Amino acid sequence: MLQGWVIVLTSFAYLGLLFAVAYYADRRADAGRSVIDSPYIYSLSLAVYATAWTFYGSVGRAAVDGVGFLPIYIGPTLMIALWWVVMRKILRISKQHRITSLADFIASRYGKSALLGGVVTVIAVIGILPYISLQLKAVSNSFTIVLQYPEIVMPAKLGAVPLLQDTAFWVALILAAFTILFGTRHLDAAEHHEGMVAAIAFESLVKLVAFIAVGAWVSWGIYNGWGDLFARSAAEPKLAAMLTPFDGVAGSYSGWVWLTILSMLAIMFLPRQFQVTVIENKDEKHLNKAIWLFPLYMLAINLFVLPIAFGGLLHFPEGGVDADTFVLTLPMAEKQELLALAVFIGGLSAATGMVIVETIALSTMICNDLVMPVLLRLRALRLNEQPDLSGLLLGIRRGAIVFLLLLGYLYFRLAGEAYALVSIGLISFAAVAQFAPAALGGIFWMGGTRLGALAGLGAGFAVWFYTLLLPAFARSGWLPLGLLENGPFGIELLKPLALFGVGGLDNITHAMIWSMTANIGAYVGVSLLRAPGAEETRQASLFVDVLRRPAEPGGPRFWRGTAPTPELFNLLARFVGLANAAEAFADYARRHGQEKPEAHPEADAELVHHVETQLAGVIGAASAHIMVASVVKEEALSLEEVRAMLDEASQIIVYSHRLEQKSQELERATQELRAANERLTELDRLKDDFVSTVSHELRTPLTSIRAFSEILHDNPELAVAERTRFLNIVIKETERLTRLINQILDVSKLESGRAEWHESLIDLREVIEDTIAATSQLFKERDARLVRRLPAEVPKVVADLDRIVQVVLNLLSNAVKFVEPGRGLVEVTLTEERGFLRVDVRDNGPGIHPADQDVIFDKFRQAGDTLTGKPQGSGLGLHISRRIVEHYGGRMWVSSRAGEGACFSFTLPLAREAALA
Amino acid sequence: MGEFDVRGQRLAALCLLGLLLFNYPLLAVFNVQGALFGVPVLYAYFFLAWALLIALMALVIERRG
Numbered sequence: 001m002l003q004g005w006v007i008v009l010t011s012f013a014y015l016g017l018l019f020a021v022a023y024y025a026d027r028r029a030d031a032g033r034s035v036i037d038s039p040y041i042y043s044l045s046l047a048v049y050a051t052a053w054t055f056y057g058s059v060g061r062a063a064v065d066g067v068g069f070l071p072i073y074i075g076p077t078l079m080i081a082l083w084w085v086v087m088r089k090i091l092r093i094s095k096q097h098r099i100t101s102l103a104d105f106i107a108s109r110y111g112k113s114a115l116l117g118g119v120v121t122v123i124a125v126i127g128i129l130p131y132i133s134l135q136l137k138a139v140s141n142s143f144t145i146v147l148q149y150p151e152i153v154m155p156a157k158l159g160a161v162p163l164l165q166d167t168a169f170w171v172a173l174i175l176a177a178f179t180i181l182f183g184t185r186h187l188d189a190a191e192h193h194e195g196m197v198a199a200i201a202f203e204s205l206v207k208l209v210a211f212i213a214v215g216a217w218v219s220w221g222i223y224n225g226w227g228d229l230f231a232r233s234a235a236e237p238k239l240a241a242m243l244t245p246f247d248g249v250a251g252s253y254s255g256w257v258w259l260t261i262l263s264m265l266a267i268m269f270l271p272r273q274f275q276v277t278v279i280e281n282k283d284e285k286h287l288n289k290a291i292w293l294f295p296l297y298m299l300a301i302n303l304f305v306l307p308i309a310f311g312g313l314l315h316f317p318e319g320g321v322d323a324d325t326f327v328l329t330l331p332m333a334e335k336q337e338l339l340a341l342a343v344f345i346g347g348l349s350a351a352t353g354m355v356i357v358e359t360i361a362l363s364t365m366i367c368n369d370l371v372m373p374v375l376l377r378l379r380a381l382r383l384n385e386q387p388d389l390s391g392l393l394l395g396i397r398r399g400a401i402v403f404l405l406l407l408g409y410l411y412f413r414l415a416g417e418a419y420a421l422v423s424i425g426l427i428s429f430a431a432v433a434q435f436a437p438a439a440l441g442g443i444f445w446m447g448g449t450r451l452g453a454l455a456g457l458g459a460g461f462a463v464w465f466y467t468l469l470l471p472a473f474a475r476s477g478w479l480p481l482g483l484l485e486n487g488p489f490g491i492e493l494l495k496p497l498a499l500f501g502v503g504g505l506d507n508i509t510h511a512m513i514w515s516m517t518a519n520i521g522a523y524v525g526v527s528l529l530r531a532p533g534a535e536e537t538r539q540a541s542l543f544v545d546v547l548r549r550p551a552e553p554g555g556p557r558f559w560r561g562t563a564p565t566p567e568l569f570n571l572l573a574r575f576v577g578l579a580n581a582a583e584a585f586a587d588y589a590r591r592h593g594q595e596k597p598e599a600h601p602e603a604d605a606e607l608v609h610h611v612e613t614q615l616a617g618v619i620g621a622a623s624a625h626i627m628v629a630s631v632v633k634e635e636a637l638s639l640e641e642v643r644a645m646l647d648e649a650s651q652i653i654v655y656s657h658r659l660e661q662k663s664q665e666l667e668r669a670t671q672e673l674r675a676a677n678e679r680l681t682e683l684d685r686l687k688d689d690f691v692s693t694v695s696h697e698l699r700t701p702l703t704s705i706r707a708f709s710e711i712l713h714d715n716p717e718l719a720v721a722e723r724t725r726f727l728n729i730v731i732k733e734t735e736r737l738t739r740l741i742n743q744i745l746d747v748s749k750l751e752s753g754r755a756e757w758h759e760s761l762i763d764l765r766e767v768i769e770d771t772i773a774a775t776s777q778l779f780k781e782r783d784a785r786l787v788r789r790l791p792a793e794v795p796k797v798v799a800d801l802d803r804i805v806q807v808v809l810n811l812l813s814n815a816v817k818f819v820e821p822g823r824g825l826v827e828v829t830l831t832e833e834r835g836f837l838r839v840d841v842r843d844n845g846p847g848i849h850p851a852d853q854d855v856i857f858d859k860f861r862q863a864g865d866t867l868t869g870k871p872q873g874s875g876l877g878l879h880i881s882r883r884i885v886e887h888y889g890g891r892m893w894v895s896s897r898a899g900e901g902a903c904f905s906f907t908l909p910l911a912r913e914a915a916l917a
Numbered sequence: 918m919g920e921f922d923v924r925g926q927r928l929a930a931l932c933l934l935g936l937l938l939f940n941y942p943l944l945a946v947f948n949v950q951g952a953l954f955g956v957p958v959l960y961a962y963f964f965l966a967w968a969l970l971i972a973l974m975a976l977v978i979e980r981r982g
């Protein structure tokens with residue numbers, strides 16, 4: 001079933017399906033229900049990293065040196081761990097400045113330099129070109145191979161074909177048309193290509209499924225699982241060596257490490273990665289999930305690389321089949337037509353995904369950072385007077401896409417056969433790695449300057465060109481091979497593959513060491529030579545401090561100058577169309593609460609900045625700056641002024657930090673005040689309770705004194721015995737009153753802290769003995785027994801003797817008061833604990849209900865219902881006792897169960913040695 | 918809020934861990950003959966360590982607070 005027309009038809013059907021996906025996503029986006037607004041789609045779109053190079057080339061590389069393909073995916077995993085720090089910053093910057101491409105990003109950082117943007121674009125185009133041609137090669141090779149079915153013939157053996165019969169040529173043209181349809185159907189001010197992203201995400205799924213399918217089939221279809229496969233490989237002497245690929249010396253790992261570093265940089269600075277990661281990002285939060293989902297994708301697509309590589313090597317032991325094609329030739333050799341077709345489609349997705357995104361990214365760069373700045377400066381073209389330039393912009397981009405693909409084809413045609421897939425990809429990686437110092441330095445280091453970035457990029461690129469591209473040309477036969485063997489003009493020190501005599505490294509490691517040295521050295525060195533200018537300082541501050549500034553930052557603060565509003569409006573309309581321009585102005589009006597900004601004759605600085613940002617979203621920062629400058633009467637700011645403004649800005653930040661602190665402090669103080677207020681209210685309520693309780697307690701004896709006094713007064717003829725009895729009651733009640741008032745005074749003194757304490761060393765045993773003696777009358781009256789358990793001798797404590805007597809007396813009299821007359825038993829125990837003396841007074845009275853055990857220490861609280869039960873005391877004794885004990889650092893508590901008596905205990909800390917002396 | 922908040926620090930530490938795991942001399946430790954569940958030791962090590970790293974990254978990202 002693998003006839004030519006089936007393959008072509010399937011391919012076109014697949015491309016049609018892709019287009020349908022993109023069309024659907026675009027429609028949904030227009031309706032405001034974006035399908036790509038999801039972290040999962042975002043993660044899948046990042047997988048555009050896995051190109052045909054991954055799909056076919058990984059196996060090829062694995063078949064040569066075992067694990068050499070892994071750093072290309074492990075490096076990005078490590079880099080992505082740093083994305084939380086690095087990429088969040090780049091995303092924030094790019095959204096605020098409406099960055100349209102990597103070139104725009106770097107140009108914008110270094111003072112919106114059009115020259116720098118152009119240089120980045122040129123490097124990117126030259127560096128990526130081999131990579132694009134690699135995709136063309138992969139598609140056309142796989143197509144050619146499938147066509148030969150059931151024979152397995154390598155394309156290189158088929159010989160040169162004329163242009164019009166060359167599949168790669170047609171592939172290039174079809175892809176160009178397809179990319180134009182995807183990427184440049186209309187001009188989007190935000191440079192978002194929702195349809196393209198949806199299609200890319202879909203392709204990522206297709207290539208993953210296809211690769212895993214063929215991997216699983218090789219592992220379990222041809223062989224009996226991985227164990228069988230690797231055991232057979234270990235039996236072959238040639239393959240066994242690849243199971244331990246490092247040859248034991250530390251030096252053999254350096255190539256591995258440099259490949260890891262190279263891939264770490266590539267994942268950030270490949271134009272297509274920058275496009276999907278930064279430009280097409282819908283929401284900064286999508287990054288979170290992508291940080292682990294995307295590495296997981298890379299792990300999954302690499303899982304079967306080694307089994308396929310070893311399977312291929314075992315299956316075609318005589319060679320003659322290129323390892324780069326194992327993914328396809330294994331199913332073909334086993335007559336699995338459907339699987340072979342699936343692989344072909346998988347490879348097609350990998351290649352088309354890469355080509356589409358890469359050429360869109362590069363065409364944006366070519367248009368915004370290379371062609372437009374030049375066109376705008378050419379006054380002869382009178383572009384300033386054109387009413388609508390959006391057609392021109394689209395035209396340039398479409399032209400750039402065709403140009404790039406034809407150039408890629410040319411490279412393929414002329415040089416394609418000299419290298420395996422992986423080597424070509426690595427040359428491109430090394431080229432984009434040159435952007436790293438300027439881009440990463442630019443977001444973390446204020447001191448990097450435009451000249452420094454130019455010097456670094458220039459030096460790095462020159463070294464890359466000399467050590468990687470020239471040798472590639474030489475091997476393709478464009479240059480004499482003698483250049484590699486003897487150096488230029490026979491100068492050995494300048495040999496491109498062993499610069500300054502440093503040999504013995506693989507070409508990528510060698511090129512990376514020298515180009516990074518030159519790049520970073522020149523960037524830092526030249527930056528330090530001269531201080532940055534005004535525009536550079538301003539942009540540097542906006543980039544480096546982006547996370548510390550509030551959104552919509554400082555542009556306006558740095559602007560001084562105004563522009564006629566109509567001219568500004570027309571300028572914007574020329575690039576984005578009338579409707580979009582009106583929309584942008586309306587948006588500005590909404591956010592600033594202005595009626596109609598276009599009605600004012602003079603636009604203020606903020607509106608000018610707004611227009612420039614909008615424009616930057618279409619033509620890039622550098623071009624936008626040129627365009628706006630042509631209508632704005634900007635007063636040039638001197639470096640001193642920019643510095644002053646920056647200082648002011650950073651002071652404002654400091655102030656706002658302080659303000660935030662102050663307001664937090666204020667909030668804390670408010671809370672404390674509120675708590676204090678609540679406590680005061682509570683205290684006030686307690687005081688009211690106290691007063692009313694006291695009045696109540698005082699009134700009871702007073703009432704009875706008054707009643708009996710009145711009886712005595714009104715009945716002079718009362719019998720003497722009766723009179724004496726009444727007078728006795730009056731005396732008793734008066735005593736009770738006195739006692740009560742004394743206790744109330746005591747409480748108030750204790751509570752206000754005005755109580756007087758006369759400390760001395762006292763012997764608690766003696767105190768207890770004395771108090772027992774003093775209460776013996778009470779015990780006799782109620783016929784209660786008292787048991788004492790006192791040690792012969794105890795250490796002394798420091799306390800006020802009278803107060804402690806008061807406490808013990810209170811406990812004893814309470815105990816005897818509550819026991820049943822005639823059967824009462826009170827136990828007094830004194831024990832020494834660690835650092836404390838403990839006194840327990842246990843009785844066999846009715847006990848105290850658990851609910852009451854806490855409240856009996858409160859003022860005027862007694863166990864039981866005070867209204868019905870007969871009050872047996874003032875309700876202040878325990879409260880005072882506890883306060884006294886706590887004053888000396890002791891504790892007082894009660895343990896009891898209803899019906900089983902109660903045990904009141906208190907502790908007093910022992911006197912310290914010093915006090916004893 | 919700077920770039921290096923708690924999560925940033927944890928992830929940066931994982932990056933360093935990865936640099937350690939996939940570098941000399943740890944690679945040399947596993948660059949030996951033999952097989953783990955039928956898979957050559959070095960290859961098994963690569964994919965297990967890689968999976969571990971991704972799992973830790975997911976843990977740092979997805980854990981609340």
